[in-house]
Amino acid sequence: MNKFRKISMLILTIFLFSNVINIGNIKNVQAYDDINLISTTSISKDIAKQWAKSKGANEVYVNLADYYWQYSSSHGNINPAIAFVQAAYETGWGKFGHYENGQWKKGVIDASFNNPCGLKTTAGGSNSDPNAHQRFQSWQQGVQAHLDHLALYAGASGYPRVGKTPDPRHFPEIYGSAKTVKGLSQGKYQWATSSGYSDSLLRLYNDLNSYYSSKVDVKIADFVKNVFRYGLNREADTKGFNYYYENLKNGSCTAADMLKNLYTSSEYTAKKTTNEQFVESLFQSALGRASNKDGKDYWVRRLKEKGFSRVDILGEMVQSQEYKNYCAKYGVKPGSINIGSPAIKHYVNNVFKHGLNREVDTKEFNYYYEKLRNGSCTAADMLRNMYTSPEYTAKKTTNNEYIESLFHTALGRKANTLERDYWIKQLNSKTRYNVLISFTEGKEFLNYCNRIGIKSGKVDTTKLIVIDPGHLGHDSGACAYGVRESDLNAGVAVKLEKQLQGMGYRTYMTRSPLRPNEYAALSTANELKQRYTAANNLKADLFISLHHDVAGSNSSGMWTFYSSWKPGIKNNPSDLRSLTTGYDGNRDIHPTREAQLSKEFGQKVLNNLTSKCGYPAVRPYVVDRNLSVTVHTNMPSVLIELGMMSNRSELRRCQSSSGQQQKAKVIADTVKSMF
Incomplete structure (x- = not known):
């Protein structure tokens, strides 16, 4: 121990005994008998500065706190508070001297050395020789050398840093020889030979902790520690603790902000936790308790739902009253997380x-x-x-x-x-x-x-028109000159739907042109059944099936089909007669009102289409036939053949978007005139 250290110890001993530190009477303050050099502290640099000022330290020493807290994480993770109190001891609170019998006595070195811990040169020398002590270019360099020297003693990872440190006495043999404060006065490579040296440092450290406790909001500090402990499964590091403590205290950060930052951090992501582990952690860090089975199962189920991320679950949890009560208990703003709805x-x-x-x-x-x-x-x-x-x-x-x-x-x-x-x-x-x-x-x-938080609305009670674009999916219908009937049917269907919706009708498309293969796996019979069953279940007001036809190359025109027999509504055998051929099936001599409207609409829409679109009507014009979509539908229903694809000229008209639009408008106008 050099002469300067002896003088410093005398000053500090007088101070410590004249300012009794009653640790036991300070709530939530731990009195340390020893502490690892590599450890964390909840003390911020600002608290450390305030403490130093309360002891009469000069600005030189007070401002060293900035450097100790700045560099500690990159220099062995040395506890900055330990290094700071050691600098107080070594520099006499930055004054580099002491009063003796009312006279000021200078220390061996002064502030111009930028040496906060009495480090000697590599060559060393007498304790009383100023030239034996290292001069650093700046206080930043002196603090980094101090931290590196402590890190070497503590056996920090990445040390020794020979050739990469400003520490002039960075001897590898020192590595790991003193992992605690008391260790600095023990063993072969002691920082100081007197056991009183370490005891003095611990008294100073405990005094700083006592001061911290008198100034700090213990509840906020505990909240921060709990989040680190249960969220990241570790103790809060000094930098992280101070950042969140200060920002939670001044209100610039909310508890929700801290939780979101932690659970979206690369450190947490790297843990690859299960949903169960995540939810359990969330209960502990956001609610301060272990989960119950029902609560845990509920949130795990939510994580399996479409559109829900872990941040969404966190966002929901911080909306709860239990979370808000927990934050109120610790005096932190609860905050919220924007997660949509x-x-x-x-x-x-x-x-x-x-x-x-x-x-x-x-x-x-x-x-x-x-x-x-x-x-x-x-x-x-x-x-x-x-x-x-x-x-x-x-x-x-x-x-x-x-x-x-x-x-x-x-x-x-x-x-x-x-x-x-x-x-x-x-x-x-x-x-x-x-x-x-x-x-x-x-x-x-x-x-x-x-x-x-959604509009309830009401189920529309206006008329429902079912539009059936024929031959989508595996059955493309007729084909002529490389054109598929299904494409023409879909083109008119989309335009008809838009026309009807514009008139205020509800519409239902049996097969979406956007999903033509929706029923590709079904047989034709089952696919037809799917379509008319859907219309029946919907209780539709009208069913319109759209088709195009082929015949000879000179054939032209339109025609419509309906069924006078609707067995789903009325099936009286005595009223049934055979139609012209066995293929055509039965006709009902006393048709239902739905069947009558089918024929009436079929005739009217055919007349309007041929007159307004310039197509001839194909005999026998309006045909009674038991097609699946006309006989099995329990509402007025027609199948319209909208033109001959086998006629090149007529095919071009059928392909024309304007031609399809004209047909859609005529059909929609006819619907409006009857339904």
């Missing part, structure tokens, strides 16, 4: 899960999520689309299954026995579509949608 995400997942009994795919999820969120689609729209879709129709659900599904999708809950029995009874006299209307008109449905 998790309730809407869950709603979309729920409708597909309980309505179609499957997970929603990404394209469907994005479509409904965005439209529900921006209000261009209502909950009633989504339910109508789903329950009238070919996919749902093909499930052939029972009335009991339909009602159970409806309670989940429209009300977000299970039906009790009385409710289920009531609505099943209603289906004896009402259609499923009418029951859906009743659900969406109820107050509970409105309240459910309000909680989610």
